[in-house]
Amino acid sequence: MTTPLESVAWIHGARDCSGTGDPLVQVHRMDRDTFVLRLSKCYSFEANFLYLLLGRERALLLDTGARPDAGARDRALPLRRTVDELVTGWAAERGVPEPELVVAHTHAHGDHVSGDDQFTDRPRTRVVAPTLAAVTGFFGLPDWPEGRAGLDLGGRELSVVPLPGHEPTHVAVHDPRTRALFTGDTLYPGLLTVRDWPAYRRSAARLADLVRQEEVSVVLGAHVEMTSTPGVLYPLGTTWQPDEHPLPLTAAHVLELHEACEAMAGAPHVDVHDSFVIQPLAADGAPSGSPPGA
Numbered sequence: 173m174t175t176p177l178e179s180v181a182w183i184h185g186a187r188d189c190s191g192t193g194d195p196l197v198q199v200h201r202m203d204r205d206t207f208v209l210r211l212s213k214c215y216s217f218e219a220n221f222l223y224l225l226l227g228r229e230r231a232l233l234l235d236t237g238a239r240p241d242a243g244a245r246d247r248a249l250p251l252r253r254t255v256d257e258l259v260t261g262w263a264a265e266r267g268v269p270e271p272e273l274v275v276a277h278t279h280a281h282g283d284h285v286s287g288d289d290q291f292t293d294r295p296r297t298r299v300v301a302p303t304l305a306a307v308t309g310f311f312g313l314p315d316w317p318e319g320r321a322g323l324d325l326g327g328r329e330l331s332v333v334p335l336p337g338h339e340p341t342h343v344a345v346h347d348p349r350t351r352a353l354f355t356g357d358t359l360y361p362g363l364l365t366v367r368d369w370p371a372y373r374r375s376a377a378r379l380a381d382l383v384r385q386e387e388v389s390v391v392l393g394a395h396v397e398m399t400s401t402p403g404v405l406y407p408l409g410t411t412w413q414p415d416e417h418p419l420p421l422t423a424a425h426v427l428e429l430h431e432a433c434e435a436m437a438g439a440p441h442v443d444v445h446d447s448f449v450i451q452p453l454a455a456d457g458a459p460s461g462s463p464p465g466a
């Protein structure tokens with residue numbers, strides 16, 4: 173029996189990071205072939221969630237995490253070692269050869285790609301560069317941002333969907349096996365910053381189409397920044413979140429995001445929901461518009 177995702181006790185930083193015995197990387201086995209890795213808030217306040225999906229031929233590591241914060245005590249993230257142990261252990265458990273490893277990203281922001289260099293010398297490993305040319309070329313998305321691509325892990329076919337708006341190379345990954353939709357920084361329980369509003373609005377529509385067409389029982393993003401109080405965020409840079417929102421969202425949240433984007437249409441503004449906050453940014457990076465009543 174594995175713990176359901178909504179009741180996993182995640183590491184969530186510490187009041188005093190110098191005194192914590194938490195690991196830098198927490199591993200949760202979501203099912204036989206799927207692992208969720210959470211990075212410590214005492215390493216980086218971003219505390220990214222990374223995902224490792226295994227198939228007979230190939231394993232996919234989605235994102236490689238952040239650089240250490242300036243004041244972090246431990247500066248070397250044991251990501252490569254953790255992934256190697258998981259892949260080796262998985263293959264041994266099944267009595268099969270180790271699958272090759274694909275290291276790819278939800279998008280190119282620094283907190284999602286900074287561990288890439290740990291994998292550059294790994295045998296039988298492909299690190300997909302976080303550029304639009306490399307992403308569209310590797311997955312096979314010639315009509316970006318339209319279309320979908322398949323990624324066959326060997327007995328496990330994933331679907332990759334263009335999702336620009338938060339960042340220009342952003343993708344979502346759908347896994348029919350676990351009915352999970354991995355949404356990176358486009359949708360997670362936190363502050364959803366939007367740099368290209370028209371692109372983000374179309375991406376939200378594309379994501380809504382997907383959850384109407386496919387089975388999606390869990391929506392997994394890359395961070396948790398909401399508290400367990402509806403509509404209330406932890407401040408940016410928080411390194412202790414004792415009362416954080418659960419990681420998993422649902423297909424209903426995808427539809428809620430789409431509806432919110434359509435309601436704002438051409439006049440985007442800060443829009444507070446129970447489980448996420450949409451924050452469109454102006455070209456200079458400043459928030460555009462204000463929340464109603466704020």
Ligand SMILES: [Zn+2]
Nearest residue numbers: 281338339357
């Ligand atoms: Zn991002």
Ligand SMILES: [Zn+2]
Nearest residue numbers: 281283357394
């Ligand atoms: Zn991020």
